[in-house]
Amino acid sequence: MPSRLLLKNGFVLTLDPALGDLPRADVLVEDGKIAQIGPDLPVTDAETLDAAGTVVVPGFVDTHRHMWETVLRGVLPACTLDGYLAQVIGAIGPAYRSEDVYTGNLLGALEALNAGITTIVDWSHCNNTPEHADAGITALRAAGIRAMYAHGTPAGGEWWAYSELGHPADARRIREQYFSSEDDLLTFALAVRGPGVSRPEVCVHDWRLARELEARISVHVGMRITGVHGQAIAELDRAGLLGPDTTYVHANTSTDDELAMIKRTGGSASVAPYVEMLMGHGHPPITRMLEQGVTPSLSIDVATSVPGDMFTQMRTALAQGRISSFGDDVDVAFAPALTHADVLGFATRAGAQACGLADRIGTLAPGKDADIVLIRADDINTMPLVDPVATVVTSADTANVDTVIVRGEIRKRAGKLVGVDLARLRADAERSRDHVLRASGMTPSWLPQN
Numbered sequence: 001m002p003s004r005l006l007l008k009n010g011f012v013l014t015l016d017p018a019l020g021d022l023p024r025a026d027v028l029v030e031d032g033k034i035a036q037i038g039p040d041l042p043v044t045d046a047e048t049l050d051a052a053g054t055v056v057v058p059g060f061v062d063t064h065r066h067m068w069e070t071v072l073r074g075v076l077p078a079c080t081l082d083g084y085l086a087q088v089i090g091a092i093g094p095a096y097r098s099e100d101v102y103t104g105n106l107l108g109a110l111e112a113l114n115a116g117i118t119t120i121v122d123w124s125h126c127n128n129t130p131e132h133a134d135a136g137i138t139a140l141r142a143a144g145i146r147a148m149y150a151h152g153t154p155a156g157g158e159w160w161a162y163s164e165l166g167h168p169a170d171a172r173r174i175r176e177q178y179f180s181s182e183d184d185l186l187t188f189a190l191a192v193r194g195p196g197v198s199r200p201e202v203c204v205h206d207w208r209l210a211r212e213l214e215a216r217i218s219v220h221v222g223m224r225i226t227g228v229h230g231q232a233i234a235e236l237d238r239a240g241l242l243g244p245d246t247t248y249v250h251a252n253t254s255t256d257d258e259l260a261m262i263k264r265t266g267g268s269a270s271v272a273p274y275v276e277m278l279m280g281h282g283h284p285p286i287t288r289m290l291e292q293g294v295t296p297s298l299s300i301d302v303a304t305s306v307p308g309d310m311f312t313q314m315r316t317a318l319a320q321g322r323i324s325s326f327g328d329d330v331d332v333a334f335a336p337a338l339t340h341a342d343v344l345g346f347a348t349r350a351g352a353q354a355c356g357l358a359d360r361i362g363t364l365a366p367g368k369d370a371d372i373v374l375i376r377a378d379d380i381n382t383m384p385l386v387d388p389v390a391t392v393v394t395s396a397d398t399a400n401v402d403t404v405i406v407r408g409e410i411r412k413r414a415g416k417l418v419g420v421d422l423a424r425l426r427a428d429a430e431r432s433r434d435h436v437l438r439a440s441g442m443t444p445s446w447l448p449q450n
Contacts, residue, residue, distance in 0.1 A: 003030065003031055003408065004030050004043070004046035005029040005046055005047050005048075005049065005410075006026055006027070006029075006041065007027040007028075007049050007372065007374070008048055008052070009024055009025075009052040010024075010026075010054050010055065010056035011023055011024070011054070011385065012056040013055060013057045013344075013389065013392070014037065015057070015058055015344070015362065015364065016363040018365075021388065022038070024039055025037060025039050025056075026041040027056060027370075028041055028043055028046065029372075029405070032369060032407040032408030032409070033367060033370055033408070034367065034368050035366060036366060051403075054375055054378075054402055054403075055377050055385075055388045055392055056372060056373070057116075057344070057375065058349075058352075058361065058362055059116065059117065059118025059146075059361065059371035059405075059406065060115070060117045060118065060119075060348060061117070061119040061120075061297065061347065061351025061354075062112060062300050062310065062351070063121045063249075063297040063354045064247075064270045064272060064300075064301060065112075065122065065300045065301060065302070065303075065308075066122075066125065066126075066301065066302055066303075067104055067109065068096065068100070068136060069104060069108075069126075069302055069304050070104040070105070070107045070111065070303045070429075071104045071107060071432040071433050072088075072437070073304070073308075074303075074304065075092075075304045075437075075442070076305050077305055078278070078305075079278075079304075081224065081225060082226050088155075088304055090156070090157045091441070092155075092436060092440045093125075093154075093156065095436050095440040096126050096128060096132065098132045098134070098135040099135065099432065100432040100435065100436055101124075101136045101139070102135035102136065102139045103425075103432045104432065105122065105135070105136045105139035105140055106139040106142060106425065106428075107425060108120075108122075109139065109140055109147065110425070111308045112308060113404050113411045113417065114404070114417055115311070115398040116309075116373040116375065116398070116401040117309075117310055118145065118146055118361070118372075118404060118405075118406045118411075119145070119147065119351065119355060119357070119361060120145060120146075120147050120148070121150055121189070121218060121270075121299070122140060122148070122149050123218060124150060124151060125153055125154075125155060125191055127170070128156075129154075133174055137186065140186060141185075144411050145411075146186075146361070147185065147186050148188070148189050148355050149178075150191035151168075151170075151171050152190075153167065153168060153193065159193070160197050163193065163197065163198045164198075164199055164202060166202050167190060167192060167205065167209050171190060171215075172213065175213045175215065187216075187356075187357070188216075189215050189216040189218055190210040190213070190215045190216075190218070191218050192206040192218070194219040195221075195230055195235040196225070196228045196229075196232055197220075197228075203239065203241065204239060207236075210245070216246070216247070216355070216356055217243075218246070218249060219236075219246065219248060221250060221254055221258075222248075222250055222281075222285075223250050223253070223281045224280060233251070233254050233258035233259075233261050233262065234255070234257070234261070237261050242261060242262075242265040243265055243267065245356075246268070247267065247270050247297075247354045248267060248269050249269075250270075250271065251269060251285050251289070252281045252282025252283060252285055253282045256288060256291070256292060259285065259288060259292040259294055260292045260293075262292070263292055267294075268294075268353055268354035269289055269294050269297065270297050270354060271296040271298060271299070271346075272298070272306075273298075273313060274300075274316045275300075275302060277316075278305060283320075283324065284317070284320050286321040286324070286338070287321050287337075295345070295349075296346055297346055297347075297350040297351040298310065298347050298351065310347050311393075314343045314344065314346070314393045315393065317338075317346060318338060318339075318342075318393065321342075323336075324336075340390055340393040341389050343393055349362040350362075369407045369408075370408045371405065371407060373401060373403070374401075374402045375391070375396050375401055376396075376402045379400050381397070382395045382396055382400055399415075402414065434447065438450065
């Protein structure tokens with residue numbers, strides 16, 4: 001008999017325009033896929049999960065996070081981008097062992113699942129040895145999350161200061177060894193550096209490598225870094241490298257013409273509004289993107305400075321996007337267009353599209369993979385339910401995430417992660433933290449120096 005799970009009597013936000021919102025509905029899952037959605041489904045031979053009192057949504061998609069950094073959570077809570085690059089990429093990253101990458105990735109993936117993020121792009125740029133890359137991928141698989149593993153370079157300044165070094169050739173081994181299946185929870189991408197941090201010929205090399213390997217591409221663009229000039233998207237366009245396989249991360253200083261290039265070439269975008277304002281990447285370009293026909297996805301970016309949940313990003317995006325429409329003329333009414341429903345779409349549908357997975361996830365519909373999150377609408381901070389989208393975007397937080405399902409597998413149930421040894425994970429995280437901080441000379445005063 002096939003594996004069947006019935007979610008009963010939830011308020012279902014499908015994010016599918018054809019299905020809409022269903023105030024009291026069931027979701028039937030069979031063999032990891034959504035089989036039916038509707039009220040009072042006549043199903044008797046399935047495990048039943050009571051979804052009454054919850055809002056049922058597609059799993060959130062985080063389109064850009066450096067997972068290895070999770071063991072250094074909060075080490076730079078009020079830094080600048082220049083400071084981050086010098087300390088994390090220049091000093092901390094080279095101190096990482098492969099086991100530290102494993103622990104960071106495992107902790108970060110489980111944190112994401114706990115917060116209702118079922119898909120994550122691991123922008124992995126601490127591949128100091130092939131074993132570091134192996135460890136990161138192994139941890140993602142152990143966590144049971146859906147992930148796009150974006151293989152990047154080693155840490156260290158020589159890879160990031162107008163580098164002449166092409167993307168590591170080990171990407172070919174990684175592609176062949178771990179990503180031969182097209183129906184896996186883990187998919188493959190290249191995390192490339194792009195103009196401003198690598199030379200033009202390196203950009204051409206890296207893009208050609210990605211396309212040779214049939215890998216999606218993720219690249220940072222348009223960040224305000226002291227002394228770095230140029231317009232990355234325009235440079236890539238002149239080189240003939242733009243395409244629908246590429247996600248452009250940040251784009252804070254990118255011009256409107258460059259954002260239009262993303263639309264023209266079918267690319268996607270990822271905005272991390274909290275960290276962009278915190279570190280000084282520039283103003284998050286959410287409304288400018290929308291004006292150019294580009295729907296942004298959302299990302300967390302770095303645990304070193306930013307909380308690891310999508311609720312923070314949705315609320316930050318909503319507030320920043322609306323205030324960007326503010327004018328100084330008191331006689332002109334404030335008339336922002338961005339809504340809470342828009343940012344929920346950024347966190348789900350747009351994220352799926354940016355990962356090339358819109359046919360599998362991002363909405364709830366029959367035939368799609370069952371990546372589903374149940375958020376309690378009857379807790380002290382979410383009751384009473386009035387607008388279910390507002391409940392998710394403006395009221396809820398990680399504590400309200402009741403159930404998380406990834407391709408039919410329950411990863412969080414009744415508010416608790418399933419099958420996770422938190423005591424062991426905590427010990428491993430603290431051990432990695434201690435090693436990395438000591439090896440990089442950043443041990444805080446309260447932590448023993450040896």
